[in-house]
Amino acid sequence: MSKPIGFAEIEVGDAIRDLTKPVITPLQLALFAAASADHNPIHVDEQAAKGGGLPGVIAHGMLTMAFLGQLLTRWVPQRQIRHLSARFSAMAFPGDVITCRGVVTAKRVEGGESLVDLDLSAINQNGQQTLVGQATVALP
Amino acid sequence: MFDASFIGKEYDSFAMEIEKGRLRLFAKAIGETDPIYLDEKAARVAGYRSLPAPPTFPFTIAMEANQPFLVLEDLGIDKTRSVHGDQSFAFRGEICAGDVISGRQKIVDMYEKKGGALLFIVTETRLTNQRDEPVCDLRTTIVVRNG
Numbered sequence: 001m002s003k004p005i006g007f008a009e010i011e012v013g014d015a016i017r018d019l020t021k022p023v024i025t026p027l028q029l030a031l032f033a034a035a036s037a038d039h040n041p042i043h044v045d046e047q048a049a050k051g052g053g054l055p056g057v058i059a060h061g062m063l064t065m066a067f068l069g070q071l072l073t074r075w076v077p078q079r080q081i082r083h084l085s086a087r088f089s090a091m092a093f094p095g096d097v098i099t100c101r102g103v104v105t106a107k108r109v110e111g112g113e114s115l116v117d118l119d120l121s122a123i124n125q126n127g128q129q130t131l132v133g134q135a136t137v138a139l140p
Numbered sequence: 141m142f143d144a145s146f147i148g149k150e151y152d153s154f155a156m157e158i159e160k161g162r163l164r165l166f167a168k169a170i171g172e173t174d175p176i177y178l179d180e181k182a183a184r185v186a187g188y189r190s191l192p193a194p195p196t197f198p199f200t201i202a203m204e205a206n207q208p209f210l211v212l213e214d215l216g217i218d219k220t221r222s223v224h225g226d227q228s229f230a231f232r233g234e235i236c237a238g239d240v241i242s243g244r245q246k247i248v249d250m251y252e253k254k255g256g257a258l259l260f261i262v263t264e265t266r267l268t269n270q271r272d273e274p275v276c277d278l279r280t281t282i283v284v285r286n287g
Contacts, residue, residue, distance in 0.1 A: 021171060031165070032169040034169070035165040035169040037203035037206075038200075040209075040219055052218070052221055053221070061223070062199055062224065065196050065227060066170040069170075069195035070172065072195065073174065073195065083229065084229045085227065085228030086226065087226045088224055088227075091223075
């Protein structure tokens with residue numbers, strides 16, 4: 001185990017370590033549909049996606065949000081995460097490579113806990129933001 | 141489709157037993173490699189009762205009970221015209237394999253944008269465990285493309 005990250009050593013503006021995920025595949029979307037119980041056909045059935053007015057099957061927004069969760073759990077133990085939110089700003093597609101980033105925007109003490117707020121983003125291989133988020137994490 | 145009388149509507153409560161196999165499948169689907177999400181022994185060494193549910197798994201608990209789609213069916217909306225707009229999680233406790241998690245979904249807001257071209261439906265779901273302890277509060281925005 002590496003040394004836990006402490007509140008005192010974090011500064012506003014610090015970036016946490018990026019997470020670049022392997023390319024999103026149709027198989028991954030099929031697995032995620034089953035695992036996440038999101039059986040909306042727009043994620044697995046090309047015809048249904050086009051019928052709904054989409055250019056083709058799209059990745060589940062919650063798959064990319066799970067990547068943001070992983071960005072955080074690679075930084076701190078999960079039990080230190082207090083809040084995680086995201087807005088799905090652009091669609092992700094099979095073939096996309098998503099990189100997740102986080103930057104510390106505030107430090108505060110609330111309810112006896114030392115908290116840091118972060119801005120999060122998920123960016124595709126073209127530099128387009130597919131998801132913008134925020135998190136709050138407690139640090140010792 | 142837009143019907144403000146749905147604001148405040150609460151749906152029947154639902155429950156899901158959190159199974160190890162399901163958590164492992166979820167971990168595999170998101171490309172998780174950290175052993176605490178895959179190997180119960182590693183999870184216990186890290187201080188968890190069993191495999192922990194990853195941070196965004198609580199949304200799956202609502203999906204398993206078909207909650208977001210119930211709202212769409214209720215409003216007569218074709219789900220292929222809907223996308224997930226926003227999602228937030230407020231974490232209040234751990235969810236591990238073996239837990240039975242209950243929740244109840246409520247429509248808290250509904251509004252249109254772009255002259256009715258987009259419909260926004262906002263729901264909140266509070267999840268509790270088998271000891272009636274709060275574990276996670278969800279807030280979900282679904283966006284529907286009209287026409």
